[in-house]
Amino acid sequence: MSQSLIERYLTTRQQSVQFCEPLAVEDHGLQAAEFVSPPKWHLAHTTWFFETFILKPFAAGYQPLDPRYEYLFNSYYNGVGPQFPRAQRGLLSRPTVKEVIEYRQHVDEAMLRLLRNPELPEVETVMQRCTLGIEHEMQHQELFFTDLKYSLFINPLCPTYSATKTPADQAPITLTWLEFPGGLHEIGHAGDSFAFDNETPRHKVYVEPYLLANRLVTNGEYQAFIDDGGYERPDLWLADGWQTRQRHNWQAPHYWLQQDGEPLEYTLHGLRRRNALQPVCHISGYEADAYARWADARLPTEQEWELSAATFSGQQAITGQGPACGCFHPSTAIAADGLLQLYSDCWQWTQSAYSPYPGFRPAAGAIGEYNGKFMSNQWVLRGGSCVSQPAQLRPSYRNFFYPADRWQFSGLRLAKTPGQIQG
Amino acid sequence: MSQSLIERYLTTRQQSVQFCEPLAVEDHGLQAAEFVSPPKWHLAHTTWFFETFILKPFAAGYQPLDPRYEYLFNSYYNGVGPQFPRAQRGLLSRPTVKEVIEYRQHVDEAMLRLLRNPELPEVETVMQRCTLGIEHEMQHQELFFTDLKYSLFINPLCPTYSATKTPADQAPITLTWLEFPGGLHEIGHAGDSFAFDNETPRHKVYVEPYLLANRLVTNGEYQAFIDDGGYERPDLWLADGWQTRQRHNWQAPHYWLQQDGEPLEYTLHGLRRRNALQPVCHISGYEADAYARWADARLPTEQEWELSAATFSGQQAITGQGPACGCFHPSTAIAADGLLQLYSDCWQWTQSAYSPYPGFRPAAGAIGEYNGKFMSNQWVLRGGSCVSQPAQLRPSYRNFFYPADRWQFSGLRLAKTPGQIQG
């Protein structure tokens, strides 16, 4: 088995544990909403993935540490069996953190024995699944941060995950429009490198000419939308969006607070003054769409985003360091040409519903439930965020959430159709 | 003003009232769910549309019969003002049916005075809005039937709307696959005739080659899906679909019953034996999608559907007579070449999320709320049904409902990608 795969396995597995180091034992069980999971559950479920899809089918004689974990840590794989109710994951005080770490070690040892076995049959499949397991764990590392932030924020003590200072501010950068030609193009993943099944097959699309903003919308710009009554004008909103805004009484992005007249924002570095130049973050797709309408623009389609990002991918490396660098909040744009803030700050809502590419086929069996069965009612987000693993980001990567979701690091980049004043 | 427009106005207005004739006064107030409206409310709201968008802005000196109706019968136009809560429409015993008919007459008289005024200013806009008002009322005539059916079904007495016999059965027709080439094509409304804004602008799309079934899926075929455990196998369903199926405990299409071992179906002609050759109807998009996956096929995209339907539109007239013919249930397919059952039986779920065409722009003002603001979370249905007004049906017409909705006359036509066995 490839030595680099084993190394990537070990690095990723260690990093998940390292990300939990600043936590109190008590924090590991936090689950403030059905859609988030406790840190401990992420640690266990990513382990379950390797155990279920690699060790049980391919490691002869493998003995699970506790057979009941198959049920406890199954997320949504009906093909594997029933699942412990999602909304109650925070109620699993046992296994304890220590026992989950032992579970990880148990699985890691068996995985390493397997991966180092020179006579492993079906080595191709095992390598593919191991790669998928690593990518899966990196996705959960990102979810660890978004979920933890959401759960800690419930606490009036506003606990701080990291005391690290965030970088000093840059000079403001004017929003400019980059023009892209229309025509028949190809999108989707190409080549031999890893990609999720939902990025395939690569296929032709026809797009009209379009414009994209060079950078993300900032907190300051978003404040102007609020000040102009953006949250009080149903004409700016999709019907479902307006209903959602009413139900939750949204008045601002999640994590925005006002204390004694001061504009604050909760971050993983604690509660702090809101920075007008940083990208607006933690907005739903509905808010992104309403802002765009207010700004006489629109959200890009995922095709437009990918085609443009691909253009710049040669020239602009995906340089963000991700959560490993210790900064867990989007940064202000740095002066440069081209499309800025593609991958390292906020996911960017598109107007595209998440649906299968022409000819898309999920894998057979339970593992095919990974992406395909979610292809309804969600919207595609493109790019990446400050808590994404940079190794996962590429022009063709498709992230997806419900348009009402706000707990991801989600912002927006504006688009326009040339020669048209948007309604 | 064009005499034919006036005639279409009168015909449509009369037909709405005629459709109510078989009802008891008591039936006019029925509202069995938030998403359906009482017959009386349809009669009033369609009148409100002409009053609000034509009489108030264009008929000098127009006096409303009752100024409070502006609020009572506003459906969802925030630009006009607040709305009486949708879920409580069935609680408006006043105005009575008789008073609503008087309201209709009041508005009709004012409309005719306006339309016959030879010196009407802004005649172009008035004609456009009058045409839209007529189309709007025809859409509500269809909703009248779907809503009424839903509400009557709550009653264990199973009231019958119409005693008319339905046509005798045809011989069964084998499902065959029609091949369509891929390539760069155009879809969307073209020409000067009326179309809704959401059918525009006409634009280029690239499609891969595809196959469409010659006819709709039948009750008999759908029964085989049920018998094969279709409602018990989550692997066949989208995740949101499965959750919806669990929440409502769906076991079969809406209106299917089993009594003393006999398969029954509630129709507007009363409770009757289910016909295996008739198209399956009143299924959600989720069920359509699950059936297609079970049948080793998929739902068509709306682009595929429109391109194929357009091919056959010259050759196959839209011959259905609609509800005026007295038949309120889909029929078995009649032997013929080409794509059968396009417009007269069941709406056909597509896999396409309802979203704006490239360059789409809704009208300015409240009237722009007609279609555009619903472009999220819904799926496109194409074709038409036995209770649609044939005058409204065309290849480019886009109907849209949430994938969980089942109270429309919604069925499905299968699609395939050539050379691929579907997962």
Next chain:
Amino acid sequence: MSQSLIERYLTTRQQSVQFCEPLAVEDHGLQAAEFVSPPKWHLAHTTWFFETFILKPFAAGYQPLDPRYEYLFNSYYNGVGPQFPRAQRGLLSRPTVKEVIEYRQHVDEAMLRLLRNPELPEVETVMQRCTLGIEHEMQHQELFFTDLKYSLFINPLCPTYSATKTPADQAPITLTWLEFPGGLHEIGHAGDSFAFDNETPRHKVYVEPYLLANRLVTNGEYQAFIDDGGYERPDLWLADGWQTRQRHNWQAPHYWLQQDGEPLEYTLHGLRRRNALQPVCHISGYEADAYARWADARLPTEQEWELSAATFSGQQAITGQGPACGCFHPSTAIAADGLLQLYSDCWQWTQSAYSPYPGFRPAAGAIGEYNGKFMSNQWVLRGGSCVSQPAQLRPSYRNFFYPADRWQFSGLRLAKTPGQIQG
């Protein structure tokens, strides 16, 4: 069979229909909440009661008009069989009003045949049940008014049930306290006249000395409670009451409105100016309790109320004419000695939970479900209201509703313990 019973039967049956005369056909189906029933349903269910408990068991050869009505119009008698869902009674457009009247006639004819049969076996039981059926129908006549008022109020047109003028105002009457001695007394129904089972058996109770207010609390006094922040001070409320007040955001009694600074009140005579001297009405038990605490008093127990009312029953006749007089709103008190407004204005909340008297035993069979099974979580109200049938009112009558209910004509009379300043 006693001629007077037959006459009471006929009078009561006719009165139910007469009370519906001012209604539009459309009003007969109104049901604005699960806890109210449509007028038509009251007409049918009271008929069902005679059919189920008298005709079916005792009228040889009786043929029901429609066997399905047994299910449709069963309220809550599990011993009879399952019930059509209560929340959907308003969705039964069929049988129509006309058909329900025919149902009434069908049952009336059979009842008269039975009652006039000189050789009727089990005549004692039939007479008892017929009396119960008449009392039952009178209770539903009262519910007809309370339910109708609730449902009509949903309509922004504020429909008027009756145009009758209400009597002119009296001079204000000072609230004074009447003293009653403690000791060992008896309460509960005594004698041969009709009473509901929950008024029996008569039994001994020991009470401490107490004071009762001579009249009910007025709108003006209640306004002072509101002005003093009564709805904003949790210390005045029971915990469940405060939670209920928060959930529904109560700010005033049901039916109170403020329009252009004017204090209004919806009544069955239409929307009109609120009268400060009339008794406050349509308050929950929680509000009554909070008011009493604010007023340095308390609610009476049902024992106290009954003992005092019995003292005055010789001297003060139950003179109210009830709904037959055409006045459907409580009146201001008229100067007199003793306990005023006992029976003809508002039901009076007591602090007593509705529970069985010592030795209480409900009747055997389904008819035993009449009262006994509701003996939890409800509070007893005593007296009577402007829409009660005077023939039903007496010191021992126990009305009962949940402390959160506000749609009955419910007000309050204060009580005190002598020599004690209430908390």
Next chain:
Amino acid sequence: MSQSLIERYLTTRQQSVQFCEPLAVEDHGLQAAEFVSPPKWHLAHTTWFFETFILKPFAAGYQPLDPRYEYLFNSYYNGVGPQFPRAQRGLLSRPTVKEVIEYRQHVDEAMLRLLRNPELPEVETVMQRCTLGIEHEMQHQELFFTDLKYSLFINPLCPTYSATKTPADQAPITLTWLEFPGGLHEIGHAGDSFAFDNETPRHKVYVEPYLLANRLVTNGEYQAFIDDGGYERPDLWLADGWQTRQRHNWQAPHYWLQQDGEPLEYTLHGLRRRNALQPVCHISGYEADAYARWADARLPTEQEWELSAATFSGQQAITGQGPACGCFHPSTAIAADGLLQLYSDCWQWTQSAYSPYPGFRPAAGAIGEYNGKFMSNQWVLRGGSCVSQPAQLRPSYRNFFYPADRWQFSGLRLAKTPGQIQG
């Protein structure tokens, strides 16, 4: 200050911490329903009680450890201020367990300084409040066990709190009926010893003669009720009880399980075989009431229970050792004369609604919210349970819960009216 009070303070405070010793850190945050609280919250709230009601008003110069705890650990005292939402107590990972222990130490030190201050002004009030705080903490020790059991049971791993063996079985004891005379008696707390305000004032009540069962209903007897269709017969249930049973689909007491045909029960000692001779436990008031009706008996009133228990209190000491003995489950009755199992096994549902005694007055200020504001919709339970502190138990003690509650150690003792066959 009395040395014995200081000792009781210290003992009680230590015991709360000792009861947590078998827990994992992770268990301290468990909250499986809004109505239970996490262990850590109990530790903090009992501390808050001393801080709020004694230290802040009486300890000159007292500095709180963290001023935000006033809000975080306020349970329901509106007079103190707003409260952190009850349903989210389990989401407070901070303060950590260690920090809560430090909070306890901080308050304990200040309390001891205060109690030992020979010149303390208002010493009488401080002693009263200190006594109340100790009694309050003992009540929370009991809640600690009931809440913990409820929350641990969510976990499919069925964690064990204590491995202690439970005592061996006794021989079965026949249920016999003890007769008690009626007449005018007194109930309520008398004398100078501590009692809660809701046990006062002592007052006269008149009761009819009655019978009480010598012991509690057993698991075996309750099984017979189930086997006889007790959960399927609405005629046995109160209407609200039946609705509750339907909503939750109750089929047996909480914690009863069936595995591979074996009757099991979850206890704080783990999952184990159900014992037919032990008292049935964890049933709602509705179930207790339905069982009693099935058994041709009834629930006792709280007056009957107290009068009888008082009779036996001289003769039968309250000998239970409570949770300190390490047994956390009710035991089988031991052969003896008189009323068995009064205090040490299960709380006993009465038919009495929880309401104020004649002349009851809560204390002034926030501390008056302790008991009085809950006097609606709850039922009184009498006696005590295996997890109650024996020091708190006496004939006049009134426990109260909603009749739908099942997570307390609640069982039932039958009552009868002599000479009457119950309905």
